[in-house]
Amino acid sequence: MNTKAKNPSRFETILSFGILSVLVLTAGVILVRQSHFNPAVLQLAADQVISGSPAALPASQTAVALVPLPQNVSVLTAPETFGPDTLSDKIDGKAELYLSAGFKRLQSQRFSDTSTAETWMEVFIFDMASQKNAFAVYSSQQRDDAVPSPALGRYAYRTANALYWVHGPYYVELIASEASEAIQNRMQTLAEAFNRVTPVATETITETALFPEAGLDPQSITLIPADAFGFEKFDRVFVAEYHLNGSTLSAFVSARGSPETATDLAAAYRTFLLAFGGRALDDGGIRDAVIVEIMDEYDIIFARDVFIAGVHAAADKNQAVALARSLDTSIEEAIRGRP
Amino acid sequence: MDGRNPKNASMDAIKRREFLIRCAKAGLSVCAAGALSYWFYDPHGPQRGSAKQSTGVRLADFSISGQKPRMGIARGADRAQTVRQAMQAVGGIETFVKPGDRVLLKVNAAFASPPALSATTHPQLVAEVTRLCLKAGAVEVIVTDNPINDPASCFALTGIARAAESSGGRVMLPAEPFFRPITLPGAKLIRNWPLLFEPFKSVNKLIGLAPIKDHHRSGASMTMKNWYGLLGGRRNIFHQDIHTIIKELALMVKPTLVILDGTTSMVTNGPTGGSLSDLKETRTMIVSTDQVAADAYGASLIGKTAGDLPYIGMAAAAGAGTADYALLKPVFAPEN
Numbered sequence: 066m067n068t069k070a071k072n073p074s075r076f077e078t079i080l081s082f083g084i085l086s087v088l089v090l091t092a093g094v095i096l097v098r099q100s101h102f103n104p105a106v107l108q109l110a111a112d113q114v115i116s117g118s119p120a121a122l123p124a125s126q127t128a129v130a131l132v133p134l135p136q137n138v139s140v141l142t143a144p145e146t147f148g149p150d151t152l153s154d155k156i157d158g159k160a161e162l163y164l165s166a167g168f169k170r171l172q173s174q175r176f177s178d179t180s181t182a183e184t185w186m187e188v189f190i191f192d193m194a195s196q197k198n199a200f201a202v203y204s205s206q207q208r209d210d211a212v213p214s215p216a217l218g219r220y221a222y223r224t225a226n227a228l229y230w231v232h233g234p235y236y237v238e239l240i241a242s243e244a245s246e247a248i249q250n251r252m253q254t255l256a257e258a259f260n261r262v263t264p265v266a267t268e269t270i271t272e273t274a275l276f277p278e279a280g281l282d283p284q285s286i287t288l289i290p291a292d293a294f295g296f297e298k299f300d301r302v303f304v305a306e307y308h309l310n311g312s313t314l315s316a317f318v319s320a321r322g323s324p325e326t327a328t329d330l331a332a333a334y335r336t337f338l339l340a341f342g343g344r345a346l347d348d349g350g351i352r353d354a355v356i357v358e359i360m361d362e363y364d365i366i367f368a369r370d371v372f373i374a375g376v377h378a379a380a381d382k383n384q385a386v387a388l389a390r391s392l393d394t395s396i397e398e399a400i401r402g403r404p
Numbered sequence: 405m406d407g408r409n410p411k412n413a414s415m416d417a418i419k420r421r422e423f424l425i426r427c428a429k430a431g432l433s434v435c436a437a438g439a440l441s442y443w444f445y446d447p448h449g450p451q452r453g454s455a456k457q458s459t460g461v462r463l464a465d466f467s468i469s470g471q472k473p474r475m476g477i478a479r480g481a482d483r484a485q486t487v488r489q490a491m492q493a494v495g496g497i498e499t500f501v502k503p504g505d506r507v508l509l510k511v512n513a514a515f516a517s518p519p520a521l522s523a524t525t526h527p528q529l530v531a532e533v534t535r536l537c538l539k540a541g542a543v544e545v546i547v548t549d550n551p552i553n554d555p556a557s558c559f560a561l562t563g564i565a566r567a568a569e570s571s572g573g574r575v576m577l578p579a580e581p582f583f584r585p586i587t588l589p590g591a592k593l594i595r596n597w598p599l600l601f602e603p604f605k606s607v608n609k610l611i612g613l614a615p616i617k618d619h620h621r622s623g624a625s626m627t628m629k630n631w632y633g634l635l636g637g638r639r640n641i642f643h644q645d646i647h648t649i650i651k652e653l654a655l656m657v658k659p660t661l662v663i664l665d666g667t668t669s670m671v672t673n674g675p676t677g678g679s680l681s682d683l684k685e686t687r688t689m690i691v692s693t694d695q696v697a698a699d700a701y702g703a704s705l706i707g708k709t710a711g712d713l714p715y716i717g718m719a720a721a722a723g724a725g726t727a728d729y730a731l732l733k734p735v736f737a738p739e740n
Binding site for chain 1: 514515516517518520521552553557561619620621622625640643646672673674675676678679680681682
């Protein structure tokens, strides 16, 4: 029996040294790269992967359009996609507004108007996961000169150079580089095409119907996703503006998970106001309500079934009570009419 | 053949002693690899402000020494005219740019959005300031920014690239090798952070050109916030402490001049805006050597006070300038 181990051949030795050399070289490269770590590299790499590079599209016709394009509109840049981690790469400081409202994904793309040399437009399709979330970001950015655009849905308006609307869980902005009737018409066609090819489940935002109609400014209804009135427990709060007897008042309503949580939240909000110098007054003749005077203004809070509702920062107590009663009646009717 | 596997036969050839030696060697190799891994392992990860980190580059002081802070204000809708007038009110461009100078214009090209939306520095302003610098004898004018969106698209669609190049300037787009780490002494946030440094290498004058914009996080974006565009990396983390980062930027960058364009200001839905109805004609151009004072004045154009914007007070308290712009005795150019 041969008991001596066989020596490796010359070929095996060379091969082994070759493999070891490659490993040492790899380790060296890793060490050198690690010692020159630069967060900007990660930034650029992430952009390239997630956002694409619009400017790298010399023949933009090669890019796919996110939306069916009408006549005289063509693709200008490739679509871009952003998630919660990269949203600020597109909209910078406004990202927090969307993130706090449940943002999932943004797709955007630029189109050019082929009938003019310079005009272009950009579509921003924000997937907000639910219609309520979409309504939150839609309502909190409404423009003063908004003109309702019912062809795009109940929550839709246009300004001189842009269209804004809610379509199911999507909040969509279509913004042109200039204002003209021609570009408005093209944007309207493009927006209607988006709605047509994007089927969504029908959802109803029930809270908006709870606000009594007398004196209501329907365009003012806003959904505050978080920290309403500076109270951190107050989320998903609908606020509406009223013009009554020459005064402007704000009413609010929010649906909670159960009557108990609504009652508890009403009590917590009352405590919050009192902790900041508020003074509890009477109930104004509204069952289980409380009126809090704070900094020469009046807040009225009450809970009804799963709803917490009231009036916020009213200058006149009597007008605030009148509006709160009206709101209470409207909510009671809605509760009674519920199947 | 005895029916045994040849491989087993070679195993049989190893003596017990040699087997144990080989096992010991293998065990030592495993231990060595483990020890090496343990030596490399850092349970805390990279620490901000760690003594091991490089302090990297430092930005030069581009302000003109020996001058009192100045502010010039002009009113009107024509940016080319108002910037000339406001510049004249602070002594003329020749006071700040000398023959042979190399000038860096830090614009706000953050978004690939059209000039009409006033979310970025207006191309007319870029063109006129470039011309003024060259007319004063500058041998080179570089225009730069590290935008939020794709740089090439931003400079093209904002009209800034065309404006700069048609006026004799040179656009420098950010690229990976242009960033170098910088640490602002005593800073909480700017520590070993990548800075767009390459454009600064060859210049001796720095002018910031910023629009006035509402800003969802900071309240308003003006000349101090404009330096944010010099940062690289995942700078969006600074949004959680936006006032501190703006203060630190104001301490880090000492410009020759800042120009705050309040011709059309974005008063709502900033910093992106989007609708023309987010804008207000405020018809004001501000030129100042004091960026804090410029921002304090700019705030008043969008219905805010310096007190509404915490970073102004913080920057003033840290010594970056004065929040009381009246102390500069602003010179108002006569309105045409």
